[in-house]
Amino acid sequence: MSETDHHAVDLRGVVKRYGDFTAVHRTDLSIEEGSFLTLLGPSGCGKTTTLRMIAGLTSITEGEVAIKGRRVNDLPIHKRNLGVVFQNYALFPHKTVWDNVAFGLKYRKTPADETKRRVGEALELVQLPHAADRAPSQLSGGQQQRIALARAIVVRPDVLLLDEPLSALDANLREDMRVELKRIQHTLGITTIFVTHDQSEALAMSDRIVVMSDGRVEQVGDPQAVYNRPASEFVAGFLGNSNILPARILAREGERAEVEVEGLGALLATVEPQDPRPLARGETVKLAIRAEKLALSPAIGAEAPGPDAAALAGRIATVDYQGQVARYFLEAGQRQLQSVNAIDEHPLPEGAEVSIRVRARDCVILPA
Amino acid sequence: MPSGWSLIRLGTVLVYLFMFAPVAVVILLAFNASQFGAFPMEGLSLRWFAALWENDAIVRAFETSLLLGLLTAVISTTLGVLASLAMVRYDFPGKNLIAAALIAPILVPEVVLAVALLLFLGAIGVPKSFPLLLAGHVIFTLPFVILVVQARLVGVKREYEEAAMSLGAGPVETFFQITLPLILPAVLAGALFAFTISFDDITGTLFWKPGGVETVPTQIFAMLRNSISPEINALGAVMIVITVAVPLLGAALARWLSARGRTG
Ligand SMILES: Nc1ncnc2c1ncn2[C@@H]1O[C@H](COP(=O)(O)OP(=O)(O)OP(=O)(O)O)[C@@H](O)[C@H]1O
Ligand SMILES: [Mg+2]
Numbered sequence: 001m002s003e004t005d006h007h008a009v010d011l012r013g014v015v016k017r018y019g020d021f022t023a024v025h026r027t028d029l030s031i032e033e034g035s036f037l038t039l040l041g042p043s044g045c046g047k048t049t050t051l052r053m054i055a056g057l058t059s060i061t062e063g064e065v066a067i068k069g070r071r072v073n074d075l076p077i078h079k080r081n082l083g084v085v086f087q088n089y090a091l092f093p094h095k096t097v098w099d100n101v102a103f104g105l106k107y108r109k110t111p112a113d114e115t116k117r118r119v120g121e122a123l124e125l126v127q128l129p130h131a132a133d134r135a136p137s138q139l140s141g142g143q144q145q146r147i148a149l150a151r152a153i154v155v156r157p158d159v160l161l162l163d164e165p166l167s168a169l170d171a172n173l174r175e176d177m178r179v180e181l182k183r184i185q186h187t188l189g190i191t192t193i194f195v196t197h198d199q200s201e202a203l204a205m206s207d208r209i210v211v212m213s214d215g216r217v218e219q220v221g222d223p224q225a226v227y228n229r230p231a232s233e234f235v236a237g238f239l240g241n242s243n244i245l246p247a248r249i250l251a252r253e254g255e256r257a258e259v260e261v262e263g264l265g266a267l268l269a270t271v272e273p274q275d276p277r278p279l280a281r282g283e284t285v286k287l288a289i290r291a292e293k294l295a296l297s298p299a300i301g302a303e304a305p306g307p308d309a310a311a312l313a314g315r316i317a318t319v320d321y322q323g324q325v326a327r328y329f330l331e332a333g334q335r336q337l338q339s340v341n342a343i344d345e346h347p348l349p350e351g352a353e354v355s356i357r358v359r360a361r362d363c364v365i366l367p368a
Numbered sequence: 369m370p371s372g373w374s375l376i377r378l379g380t381v382l383v384y385l386f387m388f389a390p391v392a393v394v395i396l397l398a399f400n401a402s403q404f405g406a407f408p409m410e411g412l413s414l415r416w417f418a419a420l421w422e423n424d425a426i427v428r429a430f431e432t433s434l435l436l437g438l439l440t441a442v443i444s445t446t447l448g449v450l451a452s453l454a455m456v457r458y459d460f461p462g463k464n465l466i467a468a469a470l471i472a473p474i475l476v477p478e479v480v481l482a483v484a485l486l487l488f489l490g491a492i493g494v495p496k497s498f499p500l501l502l503a504g505h506v507i508f509t510l511p512f513v514i515l516v517v518q519a520r521l522v523g524v525k526r527e528y529e530e531a532a533m534s535l536g537a538g539p540v541e542t543f544f545q546i547t548l549p550l551i552l553p554a555v556l557a558g559a560l561f562a563f564t565i566s567f568d569d570i571t572g573t574l575f576w577k578p579g580g581v582e583t584v585p586t587q588i589f590a591m592l593r594n595s596i597s598p599e600i601n602a603l604g605a606v607m608i609v610i611t612v613a614v615p616l617l618g619a620a621l622a623r624w625l626s627a628r629g630r631t632g
């Protein structure tokens with residue numbers, strides 16, 4: 001029994017080049033059986049290319065793809081037992097909903113009565129049991145997407161691949177479908193690879209997120225890890241709003257490090273226990289602090305920051321009022337900082353002197 | 369500017385009149401009871417159509433034309449669909465050159481094409497024959513099929529085929545289950561083009577046909593050289609009906625098919 005036995009998909013040293021252009025750099029990735037993995041990144045970073053290589057729709061320049069431990073590089077897509085859902089649904093326009101969903105069963109030699117039962121169940125699962133006789137063109141976008149999902153899962157694929165399946169839907173529907181999709185994935189326990197450039201989709205749905213940029217994997221981790229402990233400046237900047245500050249290590253002691261931020265002063269930061277970097281005195285780094293972790297209070301009468309935290313003095317330059325929260329643009333030392341704080345009725349006024357509390361656990365040390 | 373527009377309208381009407389009046393005359397005279405084609409007509413009759421039916425040479429020419437047209441349509445459409453698939457779905461070296469070569473027969477004057485093929489086959493020692501005639505017709509109907517089918521195929525998203533294959537359908541099954549039904553209207557239109565062009569053709573046919581074989585157009589041509597018989601009017605009328613009715617039927621069929629494709 002090798003350790004890859006419980007992996008639904010393995011990418012080993014996978015590379016995709018188009019001529020001189022490398023769309024996906026050497027990538028290693030394992031996807032656990034039954035888990036929901038998201039490829040997240042900006043447009044053009046190689047998400048679709050990666051997904052299509054797993055599907056067998058795009059050839060692999062170098063490396064190896066294995067599904068359930070079996071190398072599939074030379075296996076054509078129709079023999080890979082996958083379910084694929086496309087951005088624009090791709091329902092067969094000349095077939096009824098029923099024939100669309102039953103399509104894959106035909107090639108698995110499923111007997112007629114079982115086909116009937118399974119198509120019925122799949123339509124039930126996507127909550128469209130009465131749409132069987134309709135044509136795809138008679139369905140709304142959201143309904144078409146459900147049918148596309150039913151068509152993909154009815155064949156009980158080893159892996160379900162979804163390329164921005166929600167991006168063609170309007171905002172409200174997108175959130176409903178997000179919940180729905182997660183429910184179905186959970187019910188079936190089906191290994192799922194989901195592609196999106198929408199960070200909130202990724203955070204809401206995934207067991208694990210792969211953040212990609214320029215054809216490279218920047219970080220792999222569960223949503224909290226990727227959000228709270230970004231591994232690179234790119235990840236910190238791509239998910240949410242972060243302050244990214246140039247800094248230098250002053251001292252390191254176990255999980256604590258003291259850093260000097262240029263033009264701001266000394267701050268405490270947390271080092272992950274598994275972080276392999278030496279982080280010796282004098283090393284230049286970047287410090288990332290999420291905007292919503294910077295807590296503001298009026299400078300007059302501010303409480304002491306408490307242990308493992310620091311208080312910085314600053315002034316509010318601009319307020320961006322957003323209802324529940326306000327985004328503040330601050331001047332502190334010779335730096336500009338962003339802070340997002342919940343507000344009670346009135347935001348702090350522009351020009352106000354404030355105390356900014358920075359906790360050590362919210363400061364993440366990134367490579368320079 | 370109403371006056372400008374009405375001038376254009378008048379001009380258009382006159383041009384069409386000039387084009388279609390002779391056709392109308394032929395059809396009218398086909399029903400003339402008299403031996404001599406002159407107006408006013410002396411009475412209506414179907415005798416010239418009956419005479420056609422009894423003229424062995426004409427019936428044979430008709431059979432030849434039909435067979436030639438049908439075979440041309442089948443072969444041209446098959447090759448045209450395959451070529452279009454290659455052009456639209458695959459990348460290979462020399463693709464642009466091949467694409468240009470496939471369309472070229474439309475651009476080259478038919479006489480030049482006809483002579484060229486004849487000289488070429490003469491040079492390699494192949495005698496004139498029915499298959500040669502058929503090959504000629506296929507060569508110059510093929511571009512029409514390719515143009516029509518390619519245009520439609522470009523509009524059929526690759527994702528339909530990819531979805532089918534992801535569900536387990538092999539390339540051949542995907543073609544017959546997904547691609548062909550989606551391009552069927554264009555395939556039928558291409559086949560009809562091929563048939564009517566072949567059925568009407570005279571230039572190439574005159575060069576390529578073996579001795580003793582006549583198609584309807586070459587038969588009419590031969591008859592004209594002897595005398596202007598009223599049978600020719602009747603034959604002309606039949607040709608007109610076929611070459612107009614076949615595309616109309618085809619268009620109706622295509623519209624019906626694509627309507628059915630949209631709604632279920
Ligand atoms: N067939 C191709 N030939 C050449 N370059 C390609 C091809 N397909 C994709 N690319 C390039 O590869 C890179 C990655 O493309 P990919 O479609 O994987 O991006 P993506 O992350 O899915 O982006 P998006 O969010 O816009 O869909 C892009 O720069 C793209 O231009
Ligand atoms: Mg993409």
